[in-house]
Structures are given as C-alpha cells and as structure tokens.
Amino acid sequence: MTGTAHVAGGVAASAFLLPALGFAVGPIFDEHEQPWQDVIALDELPDDSYIPKTITLVTGVGQAGKSTVYLRKRNASIDKEPEDQYNQVIALSTRCMHLGCPVRYVSAAERFICPCHGGVYDFTGAVDGGPPVRPLDRFYTRITQAGRVEVGPRFSVNDELDRFSPRDPGEPLDGVGQYLYPSRPSIRKLDE
Structure with a gap:
C-alpha cells in the first residue's frame, strides 16, 4: 500500500512538473524569425503623419499571426536618434507597452492612444502619459533598390531610444x- 501511494504521488507530481518544465524550457528551442516583408513604396510615405499597414508576425496561424x-519617413527635425540603414523609415508597433492592448494613431492629436487603460x-x-513603462516597440526597416519599404524584426527601445532585443509589454x-x-x-537580435 505504501508503494502504491508513492507511485500515485509520483504520477501526480509529474502531471504538474512536466508541463511546467516544458513551458519554461520550450521557448529556448523555438526558432522564430521575423521575415522581411514588402509593405509600401517609399514615395507614398509622409514624414509628418503615419500610414497603417498590416504585416505577418507569425506564419501558419492565419489572422492571429498578423499585426498592424x-x-x-524619417524626419530629421523630429527624430533625434542617429540615422542608419534600418531607420530611414520609422515603423512603430501597435502594441501598448503597458499590457499589450492595441493602440491607434489619432492624427488630430498627433498621439498614439491606448483605449484600454489610457x-x-x-x-x-x-510615453506621454498613462501607465506604459517604455516607448512603443519598433521594427527594423530597409529600402530596396526598387524604392520599396520592407519591414523586418521587432525591437524594443528605452526612453533614449536605444535598441534592445524585443521585450514583452510591462517590462521597463x-x-x-x-x-x-x-x-x-x-x-534573437538582428545582426547584419
């Protein structure tokens, strides 16, 4: 009877531990790489407003893998970070850095607003107000020989707009x- 109780306890413990271990260790082996995607012609972009475009973040999961x-265009009078080959076009994520709710650009206010928590x-x-802990994430961009804008991997920025590998919302x-x-x-960070 004691042996049976120990075996049942071992089975019950592994029913909790194995999924938790798989959840914790699984992302190490997940090789997710954001593909570069052609989205718009460079001459169609303004430098004083934003244009929303839909991109695919994760392939093979349908609409759930898409984002806006x-x-x-980069505007030298507004954008203070040093220019390089990946930021001639500014591409901002629509994911709020508080809890991940979608933000939208309101052109009349020249602000991005998160309707969930302000x-x-x-x-x-x-960040201009409310609970977000850091600026909106950005995407690497590049311009092709044909004058088309491609959007690549996402990266996070701090208040000085220094680049970091992507973090989840709520992480300062x-x-x-x-x-x-x-x-x-x-x-992984883009190393080109």
Missing part, C-alpha cells in the same frame, strides 16, 4: 529594468 504597423504616446512613440528598460527583464532566449 504604423509607418512614416496610455498615451507622442508622435515619436515615446531604463535603470535596472534591462537586467531584471532580460530578453527571452528564443528572440
């Missing part, structure tokens, strides 16, 4: 936040 990205972001995507990157919330092992 807001695009505009998050407000300015024209550049920096200023101060000790970048050390308390390291990136997940399954997400």
Whole structure:
C-alpha cells in the first residue's frame, strides 16, 4: 500500500512538473524569425503623419499571426536618434507597452492612444502619459533598390531610444529594468 501511494504521488507530481518544465524550457528551442516583408513604396510615405499597414508576425496561424504597423519617413527635425540603414523609415508597433492592448494613431492629436487603460504616446512613440513603462516597440526597416519599404524584426527601445532585443509589454528598460527583464532566449537580435 505504501508503494502504491508513492507511485500515485509520483504520477501526480509529474502531471504538474512536466508541463511546467516544458513551458519554461520550450521557448529556448523555438526558432522564430521575423521575415522581411514588402509593405509600401517609399514615395507614398509622409514624414509628418503615419500610414497603417498590416504585416505577418507569425506564419501558419492565419489572422492571429498578423499585426498592424504604423509607418512614416524619417524626419530629421523630429527624430533625434542617429540615422542608419534600418531607420530611414520609422515603423512603430501597435502594441501598448503597458499590457499589450492595441493602440491607434489619432492624427488630430498627433498621439498614439491606448483605449484600454489610457496610455498615451507622442508622435515619436515615446510615453506621454498613462501607465506604459517604455516607448512603443519598433521594427527594423530597409529600402530596396526598387524604392520599396520592407519591414523586418521587432525591437524594443528605452526612453533614449536605444535598441534592445524585443521585450514583452510591462517590462521597463531604463535603470535596472534591462537586467531584471532580460530578453527571452528564443528572440534573437538582428545582426547584419
């Protein structure tokens, strides 16, 4: 009877531990890479407003794998971060950095507004009010030889717009936040 109780306890413990272990370790082996996607011609983009475009973040899951990205040309009088080959076009995520709700750009206010909890972001995507802990995530962009804009992998930014590998909403990157919330092992930074 004691042996049977030990076996039943072992089975019950493994019923809890094995799924938890798989959930914790599984993302290490997940090789998710964001493909570069052609979205719009460069000459169709304004530098004083945003145009929404739909991109695919995860293939093979239908509409659930799609997201909206807001695009505009880089404007030297507004954008203060150094220019490089990946930010000639600014591409902002629509995912609020508070809890991940969708934000939308309101052109009359020149702000991104999160309707769920009152998050407000300015024209550049920096936090302007409410509970978000950091600016909106961005996407790498590049321009093809044919003058088309391609959107690539997502990255997170802190208040100074320094790039970090992607983080989940609610994870601050200023101060000790970048050390308390390291990136997940399954997400790799663009190294080109």
